[in-house]
Amino acid sequence: MKHISYLSLPLFALLIGSVCAHADETLIYKTNDTRKSIVDVEMPKSKDWIxxxxxxxSESTGFAGGxxxxxxxxxxxxxxxxxSVFGGIPQTIVTDPNQKEASFKGGFFYFSDYKLPxxxxxxFSVTGxxxxxxxxxxxxxxxxxxxKDNVFKTSGSSDFVNTTFKYVLPIGEGIDNPQGxxxxxxGFCIGREGCGGNTPFVTGRTSIGIKTFYQTDTFDDASFSSAPSWNTNGLRFFVEHDNTDFDLNPSRGYHFEVQYSKDFGEGDSLQSWDFLEAKYNHYINLNTFSFTKQNVLAFSVWTGYSFSWDNDKQIIPGIDAHRTPTWEGARLGxxxxxxGYENNRFSDKAAFYATTxxxxxxxxNPxxxxxxxxxxxDWFQVVAFVExxxxxxxxxxxxxxxMKYDVGISLRALAAELPVRLDIAYGEEGVNAWVMINQPFDF
Known part of the structure; x- marks a missing residue:
């Protein structure tokens, strides 16, 4: 559904002039709300507000700006x-059997890691x-x-509000530096030379928490009139351990997380569902070359399973009972x-994924x-990856x-203390490009 992050759009628009040029662009708006905090000892005060x-x-939005x-x-x-706020020029859309004009428009808000009184x-973090x-x-x-061609295309709205309440346990690094x-x-973390890859829970930062989620997607196409919208809401429970030297751009150490998501079927939710997932990331610092400042080999493994998904029943034609929404659960792409595949191209009860x-x-750095x-x-990073x-x-x-496979290359930068990336990947269904903030290996 929607290959550009609202956060990264302005950054990469300035860095590379144009974003995400490929045959079938879409727009992405998810963020990682578990990033830690940094203080740049050399950042001028004049650049505090940007x-x-x-x-x-893009195909999803037409020509737009904000x-x-x-x-x-x-x-x-x-x-x-x-x-950010954004809008686009009018486009002709079809809402069977009528044609009309509509424009891409909306707003985005993200505020993270506020220590509660x-x-x-x-x-506390919130994304909307x-x-x-x-x-x-x-x-x-x-x-x-x-x-790939078995896809439902429509116009419509997509709205969400997600919150996170994260408690940093008083163990390891969490004892003296809970704020992180x-x-x-x-652009490099200083004073962390001995950190990363040590004994779990004795070192590193361990957090537990609860997330709330609410999302509603509406479908203007009347052919899907039996479900003109898909609403979901619920809770996520997570345990996270970060034993890296620098979470925004790790060069050594490891990170793992387990998360359980549950929509209880309350309120306007389309149906109840659940999903259990786990990931493990590992980073190895390599020797540098004469033209590099840092070389890292990064690995990630992720897997998940939905206990509720019933492949033998449907609540409406084409929608299995108690399945996760297409943007949740065991999904790839x-x-x-x-x-190398379209957003949420594959989804089912179970999934396994690995990348290097x-x-x-x-x-x-010009x-x-x-x-x-x-x-x-602060720096530019070049990446080669396989998935x-x-x-x-x-x-x-x-x-x-x-299994499905793809290979790709990426250009990344640390801009305003945020990693921003342009990833281009090739799979058996074609080439896709993505613009997003933060390194990958996220839920």
């Missing part, structure tokens, strides 16, 4: 604020979106052997997993001391056979 206009074009605002350390030193270890897309798509049949405040110099990335930060961009660019994954209707060894 206001960025941007413009772009303005974004980024602020690090609002109210508290560990917080991050990102907000009267607490030392409890942090209200949007309308003239042209978007859903793969309701996302089985491993499904066809690090210092940066030239998009900006985090199987980037070779990341190198270059000595060369924008290091720029005076014409309203944001600092493999599969979905299945049961959790068994079939997940390791007849």
């Amino acid at each position: 206001v960025l206009p941007f413009a772009f074009s 303005v974004g605002v980024i602020k690090q350390g609002l109210f508290q030193p560990q917080t991050t604020l990102v907000a 009267f607490t030392n270890r409890l942090f 979106l209200k949007s309308y897309f003239p042209n978007t798509q859903y793969y309701f049949d996302g089985a491993n052997d499904s066809k 405040l690090y210092s940066l110099r030239h 998009g900006f985090f997993k199987m980037r 990335e070779y990341r190198t930060i270059l000595n060369y 924008l290091k001391n720029n005076d014409f961009l309203p944001l600092p660019i 493999a994954g599969r979905v299945n209707d049961t959790y068994n060894l079939d997940l390791l056979s007849d």
Whole structure:
């Protein structure tokens, strides 16, 4: 459904002039709300508030533009604020049997890691979106052997609000630094030379928490009139352990997380569902070359299973009973997993995914001391990656056979203390490009 992040649009629009040029672009709006906080010891105060206009074009939106605002350390030193509003020129859309004009429009808000009053270890984050897309798509049949052309295309709105309440346990690094405040110099974390890859829970940062989620997607196409919208809401419970040297761009160590999501079928939810998932990431610091500052070999494995999904029953034609929405659960394809395929291209009860990335930060940085961009660019990173994954209707060894594969390259930058990436990947269904903030290996 929607290959560009609202947060990264203004950043990469300035860095590379155009975003995500390929035959079938869509727009992505998810973010990682578990990033830690940093203090750049060399960042000028004049760049604390960053206001960025941007413009772009994609199949989902048509030609569009907007303005974004980024602020690090609002109210508290560990917080991050990102907000944007956007709109597009009118496009002709079909809402069977009529034609009309509609425009891409909406707003986005992201505020992370606010320490709640009267607490030392409890942090709050919120992400929200209200949007309308003239042209978007859903793969309701996302089985491993499904066809790319079997896709439902429509116009409609997509709105969500997600919150996170994260408690940092008083063990390891969480004892003395629950905020996760690090210092940066030239985009590299300093004072962390002995951190990363040590004894689990004795070192590193361990968090537990609860997330709330609410999302509603509406379908203007009357052929899907039996379900004119798909609403979901519920809770996620997670345990996370980060034993890396720098969470935004790790060079050594490991990170693992387990999360259980549950829609209880209350309120306007289409139906109840659940999903259990786990991931493990590992990073190895390699020797540098004469033209590089850092070389890292990064690995990630992720798997998940929906206990509730019933392949033998349907609540409406084409929608299995108690299945996860297409943007939730055991899904592959998009900006985090199987980037050579369309967003949420594959989905089923179970999934397995693995990837390897070779990341190198270059000595060369033509924008290091720029005076014409309203944001600092600390480094550029070039990445080569390979991915493999599969979905299945049961959790068994079939997940390791007849897998999907892709390969890709990526250009990344640390812009305004946020990693921003342009990933281009090739799979058996074609080439896809994605613009997003943060390194991949996320849920």
